[in-house]
Structures are given as C-alpha cells and as structure tokens.
Amino acid sequence: MDLFGVPPVNSIEAAPAAGRTVTLPWTRWALLGAAGGAAAGSLVAGATSGLASYFARQVLTPARVRPQDLAILAVTGSGAEREIILPATAETTAPGVYSVYFDGGAGHARVGEVTSYSPRERTVQRKVERVYSGDLSRAVRGWWGGSAYPDPAAAGLPSEEVRIAVEGGEAPAWLVPAEHDGRTWAIMVHGRGATRTEGLRAVPAARRLGLASLLISYRNDGEAPHAPDRRYGLGMTEWRDVEAAIGFALARGAEDVVLFGWSMGAAVSLQAADQSVYRDRIRALVLDAPVINWIDVLAYQARLNRIPETVGRFSQWLISNRAGRLLTGLAAPVDLKMMDWVSRSDHLAVPTLILHSELDDFVPYGPSAELAERNPELVTFERFSSPGHTKEWNVEPERWERVVAGWLSQVLRRPSA
Template identity: 60%
Template sequence: MPARESIEPARTPWRTPPSAADEPLPRALWALAGAGGALALTSAVAASSSALAAYFARRVVTPERVRPEDQEILAVQGEGPERRVILRATEETRVDGEYSLFFDRGAGHVRVGRLVDYSPEESTVTRPVVSEYSGDLSRAVRARWSGVVYSTPADLGLEYEDVTLPLDVGPAPAWLVPAKKAKGTWAIMVHGRGATRQEGLRAVPTAHSLGMPSLLVSYRNDGDAPATPDGRYGLGMTEWRDVEAAIRYALGAGARDVVLFGWSMGGAISLRTADSSMLRESVRGLVLDAPVVDWVDVLAHQAHLNRIPSGVGRFGQLLLGQAWGRRLTGLAAPLDFKAMDWVARAVELRTPTLVLHSVDDEFVPVGPSLELAKRNPEMVTLETFRHALHTKEWNVDPQRWDNAVRSWLSDVLAPRRAPGGAR
C-alpha cells in the first residue's frame, strides 16, 4: 500500500520576531494603515452590496403608485379622424399595433393606432389618435406607453356592471361583463404587476364570443383593492386568495366553472390559485399571457437589466425568501420561490393551460415558458409571438391572439364525453 502523502506543513527553524528597529517606522505604519484601509474598504463594499440587495428586493415587492412617464410627445397634429401624435422613437413606440398613452400622472388616457410613419433620421414615429378617453393630449409633453387599449368595458360596446368582491382584506371593485347565451363557464381576468383591471379588457371580446361572462378583478395592493398592512406584493403567494374570492363570487352567481386569464404576475397568481385554492376543481383552464412561471429566473433577469451584480441579485432573492429578511423587505411573511417554480413543478400542473409569450419579451424571458411546455406537453399549449415585447401579444397581432385563444378554449370547453361515448 503506497504511503499517504503527509498534509502536515513543513517545519521551519524558529526565528526571533524582528524588532521595531529591524523595520523602518514609516513602513510599519503604512502596513498597518493598509491593512486597516483594506478592512474598511471590504466592510464598506459588503455594506454597500447588502444595501443594494435590500433596495432591489424592496423594489420587487413594492407597488409603484406613480409610474414613470418616459415617452416623449413631440407634437399633436390635426383634429378628429385626422388627429396624429408624433413621438420620440423608442424600442416600444416603434413596434406596430394599437396601444395607449397615459399622461398627466395617469389622469390622461388616449388610444393610438398602428404605425403610420417611422423616421430613423429624426428618431420619430407617427401614430393616429384612435380615441381620447380623458385629458388633453395637446398639452402633454411626456407619457407612459401601455399595452392597455380600452379604458372601461363601455369602450367595447358591451353592457357591464360594477360589482364588489369580498376579500379578506376588505371589499374590492371588479367589472362584470355578462354574455348572451352564457354557457356556464366564466372568464376571470387577472392583471399583472403595476397594472389594473384595464389590462384584461383586450380579452373580453374573445370570451364574450364564446358565451363566457367576464369578471375583471382587482387584488390586494394594486391601487384599486384594499392594501394589506405590509403594503407589499406577494408575487402570487398572497394574491391568489383574492382570485379564489372571485371564483366563489362567480360560482355563487351561477357559474359552473371558470377559466383564469392572467397577464405577467397575473399568470403567477393564476397558477398559484389553480394549485392552492380549495376551489381549484372549478378552474377549467388557464390562459396565460407572458406569465411568470419561475420568479428566480425573472429576478435574475431583472438584476442583470438593472446592472446589479449577480451575487447581489441572489442575496436580494434570499432576503425575499427568508423570515430574517422581512425587516429589510417590509414583507409580512417570506416568499416561497420553490412553490412558484413551475418549471421544476411542471408535471404537477394538471390544469389545461394555454401560454402566449413573445420570444423577445424584455421583462419576463420566454425561456421558462418554453421549458414548461416541453416538460408537460399533455397540459400546456404554447403559442410564441415575435416583436411583441412584454404582454403585448394581442397588440401586435390581435387576430392571431383571438384565433389562438378561441380555438384552444373551444376545445377545452367542449362537452366532456362520458364513458361509452355519450355526452
């Protein structure tokens, strides 16, 4: 048997430590100062990284009450059907389709149509003004770009009523759009982070055409529904209870079952509802637009976009997921990212799901949606889009979006065959 190599360090002759006279005094002092400075610098860097991680974590779960108006309005021309708005060309404003401009801190809202002109030399785009819902666009100089198109259900030419959902945090407003010849399945529209009920209005005509009443909900901390004591988003861990309340309302009003429509974080909320709710058997299907199916992936992407070092970003995730991080994040309870990782839990998803996601989504990368569909093709159908960025698949190609959802729902909602082939 070969001898084992010794790991004991080699011994050296004992040497008397040098005296102060052996080393010049200035060098000794500089050495001490250098060691102290390095320690101070290391401590400062660590403190700075911790502060940045805490800031990043708080931003993730803190609702934005005033969203930045970062698009520049250069001119408004014409009147009536000839009215046009000229905007600074940006990654968003160059994409074709119909969108909205919100201005005057959200008090103003207009709908703009498809791209009329793009001038790379002048870095401008021109779009027609389709509808002016509120505010005076001619006085606006900056606006927020949005995939929202309609202001209220009235803009769809459909009857609707304002209803109230009894959440455990208080009463929350919702819109109920009835359907002619309703067939028993309701659509519940769940908006994303930083959005409102308006986000789901794009899907109402599709649901309405299939005989599905639509319930467009608000949920805790979204600015319409009551806030929780901590005033923080739960990224789906808490908001699903509000969707459960919406399901209970629908069932009490005559629904046989429901389909949950979710955008972005609304997708995470819908997935969590189908997984955790006592009423999950009443969820017939999920229609998810640019959904968050893995928060760890999204947070890593957001850290990269904001030039936050990966290690700092991971520490921010740790703060969100640990009880000891609550003092820094403001959360009442830590978040369970494993429970919301539907890539890892793909085979556990037993609700028929349609995912619509743009391959160039700049906010929620498409990768986890692709992987979810790959791992669970029995339950998950994926429709990929291009040039739609985040949650704007309908805006870029409304006909394709409608056809995909209508076809999938027609199949999912078809009468179920009983054993022996009887319906």
C-alpha cells in the same frame, strides 16, 4: 426603466437610517478592497446588502407614481385627424392599438396605426383614435401602455360594476355577461402595476365561447384594498383574491371558471390553481407573458440593471427568508421555489395555454417554453414575436383571439365562433 421601476445602475445607492444617500461607483470597489483591507471589505459588504435590499424592495413595493418615461414630441391636427409624434422605439413603432397615458395618468389617449416613421430623426407618427380624458395637445410626457380601452363601454361591451369581498374590504370588478350559456366564467387577472383594463382584450374571445367575464382588482393594485404589509406577494398572497372572485362567480351561477392571467397575474393564477379550495372548479388557464419562474425573472432583472450576480442572489434570499423581513417589509417570506413551475411541472394539473413573445424584454419566454416541453400533455405554448411585454394581442389581435378561442373550444368542448 424596467418592469420593477428599478433604473439601470452604475452605482450603489443605499439609504442609511438618517436618510442620506451614499453613492459608490462600481469602479471604486476594487480600489477600496485593495487599499482598505477589512474596513473596506466591511463597507463593500454593507453596500452590497444595501443594494440587495433596495432591489428587493423595488420588486415588492407597489409604485406610488408611474414614471412618465415617454416624451410626447408633438400633437398635430384636430378632431379625427389628430396624430401624435413620439420617439421611435421597438414598441412605439410596432403595429397595433395602444394607449398613451399623460398628466400622471389623468390623461388617456388611444393611438393606432403608424402614419410615418423617420429613422433619421428617430421619431414615429401615429394616428390618435380617441382621447378619453385630459388635454393631449398640452401633454409633454407620459407612458406607453398595452391596455387600449379604459372600461368595457369604451370597448363596446355591456358590463355591471360589482364588488367582491376580500381581505380588508371589497375589491371592485367588472362583470361582462355572457352572450349565451354562461355556465363557465372567465376571470381576468391583470399583471403587476397594471389594472383590470388589461383583461378587456380577452373578453370578446371569451364571449364568443359563451363565457361571462369577471375583470377583477386585487390587493395593492390601487383599486382593491391594500395588503396588510402593503407589499406584493408575487402571487403567494394575491391568489386569495382570485379565490374570492371564484367564490363570487359560483355564487352568481357559474359552474366552473377559466383563469386568464397576464405577467404576474399568471403567477397569481397558477397559485390559485394549485392552492385554492376551488381548484377543482378551474377548467383551464390562459397565460399571457407569464412569470413561470420568479427566480429566473429576478436574475434577469438584476442582469438588466447591471447588478452583480451575488447581489441579485442576496436579494432573492431576502425575499424568501424570514430574516429578510425587516429589510423587505414583508409580513411573511415569499416561497420563490414554490413558484418555480419549471421545476414543479409535474404539479400542474390544469390544461394551460401560454402565449409569450420571444422578444419579451421584461419576462423572458424561456421558462414558458420549457414548462411546455416538460408537461406537453397539459401545456400548449404559442410563440409570438411582438416587441415589449404583454403586447402579443396588440401586435397580432386576430391571431391571439383565434388561438385562444380555438384552444379553449377544445378544452371546454364547445364550438368556436
């Protein structure tokens, strides 16, 4: 399963109007083309269009249910001595603190250090640091996550629940006050399919620099109001909710802001810095595993799912052209070229720190490095080697916080703690 919830395919699955599923193995394409002539060609074209539409919709449509793709093999001990046994993967064997979500997300446990690893059985055993909700002893499946805490209180942070006026209603957010000063606010923008808990990892570093932190929700994330078309804009629409958050911060006494963005949240932050009426109040961008170029990410995801290159390109066309709206459900096309910051590197006008792992298996780090090469005066690139996507802090929290605090202290001209 990949970033967009698209399973790797060995077949084309298209859903006709009647709702039936048509499955055509790739190996039959050549046979159909050779034997069927024009009719087969028409069928292949229709199947190509169906797969491209399916892929585009998976990219753009918020998932209703999170796949529980992690087997929970056993839970041993009790109380402070509990441990969890999981299949051994690059992520589940990595050092650091993570979360296991279960019971469809109703259950949440924080897991810590690896206590044993069996290459022969391909299992790993980790310490259970805390169960926040649910009965972990009865869980059999769940998913792995990088957000270690469910709320600011669990991370030992004071906070206030606030609501920000956005299109369609109000979006909930956490406001963590500054320890001192508070003229600059950090606005935390989570990634696609994540929630505002993702930004909790950055709050301690921000507080040490005297920043208040606003951890926001935005359209289609399950907390904020849905977009009218109930589709992701990949940053082209979500930035307006960030703009609303900036306006909220300014109304509460902030003079300027720093945007922190993870994955698609970084793409959202880049658009805010480019298009918002408050762009002159954005002092800096801190981007973790950012989507710098959606065209590159979509092409990578297509290859990962063994989707033919022509189909992948067609899905991009559907997303970025008005003619594709009936198939994608978008109210307006997404301008993918406008979100290619490698090509638009000279348009970036805000000091930017990028933290990105060379082992990121969802959003390749190449465009991040290239953007830094093309705009070295404004962009600083910090390369990590953590497995998985947006797990840089989980594997090396001290380094992550040191780099962020050191860089921001220079940009903001403030001493770092």
